Amino acid sequence: DTGVSQDPRHKITKRGQNVTFRCDPISEHNRLYWYRQTLGQGPEFLTYFQNEAQLEKSRLLSDRFSAERPKGSFSTLEIQRTEQGDSAMYLCASSLWGNNQPQHFGDGTRLSIL
Amino acid sequence: DQQVKQNSPSLSVQEGRISILNCDYTNSMFDYFLWYKKYPAEGPTFLISISSIKDKNEDGRFTVFLNKSAKHLSLHIVPSQPGDSAVYFCAASARSGAGSYQLTFGKGTKLSVIP
Numbered sequence: 456d457t458g459v460s461q462d463p464r465h466k467i468t469k470r471g472q473n474v475t476f477r478c479d480p481i482s483e484h485n486r487l488y489w490y491r492q493t494l495g496q497g498p499e500f501l502t503y504f505q506n507e508a509q510l511e512k513s514r515l516l517s518d519r520f521s522a523e524r525p526k527g528s529f530s531t532l533e534i535q536r537t538e539q540g541d542s543a544m545y546l547c548a549s550s551l552w553g554n555n556q557p558q559h560f561g562d563g564t565r566l567s568i569l
Numbered sequence: 570d571q572q573v574k575q576n577s578p579s580l581s582v583q584e585g586r587i588s589i590l591n592c593d594y595t596n597s598m599f600d601y602f603l604w605y606k607k608y609p610a611e612g613p614t615f616l617i618s619i620s621s622i623k624d625k626n627e628d629g630r631f632t633v634f635l636n637k638s639a640k641h642l643s644l645h646i647v648p649s650q651p652g653d654s655a656v657y658f659c660a661a662s663a664r665s666g667a668g669s670y671q672l673t674f675g676k677g678t679k680l681s682v683i684p
Contacts, residue, residue, distance in 0.1 A: 505669075561612050
């Protein structure tokens with residue numbers, strides 16, 4: 456059973472550097488979501504892809520953030536000029552098309568900004 | 570403005586007894602509700618869900634109840650087992666104009682099942 460895969464699991468970087476995370480969704484899932492989770496909070500929605508099209512972005516997604524899903528399969532999330540406040544767990548989830556389909560999450564990438 | 574609230578940060582239950590986790594929501598547009606379980610250093614794992622057209626859904630030891638008039642849902646675990654010890658998140662969704670079913674989460678309840 457191949458679930459949602461995220462890479463890397465941990466990323467430590469200095470403030471001001473760029474980072475990129477990768478998500479491989481469950482293969483037959485055409486919906487893909489990115490969330491961010493900070494300590495003591497539930498995950499918060501960042502952005503949504505339907506196949507290769509990025510259809511929705513949260514206001515949490517500043518212009519330093521960009522996400523792609525070039526062929527409707529894997530997705531990348533890039534953060535440019537990282538700031539202390541970007542430290543968080545970045546979670547990817549995927550689901551099937553249709554109403555009331557549960558989202559399945561990867562184990563996330565934990566980002567620490569020094 | 571928190572649209573999904575889990576008012577109990579933690580809950581301790583004896584092994585074999587019932588665990589009841591509660592969740593309240595404010596957005597009447599939510600029509601699909603889910604519970605996730607999360608162990609440390611892992612992502613949330615989907616447990617059970619319920620559509621707004623139902624008031625109960627059962628899967629093995631897990632039952633979710635939905636009271637739409639009160640905007641309240643609960644997760645019952647019977648019997649509770651030590652392996653159920655984890656953080657439980659309540660989540661809700663409504664279809665957006667862009668076709669997204671983004672989830673809105675509560676802050677979670679940490680369940681400890683005592684052997």
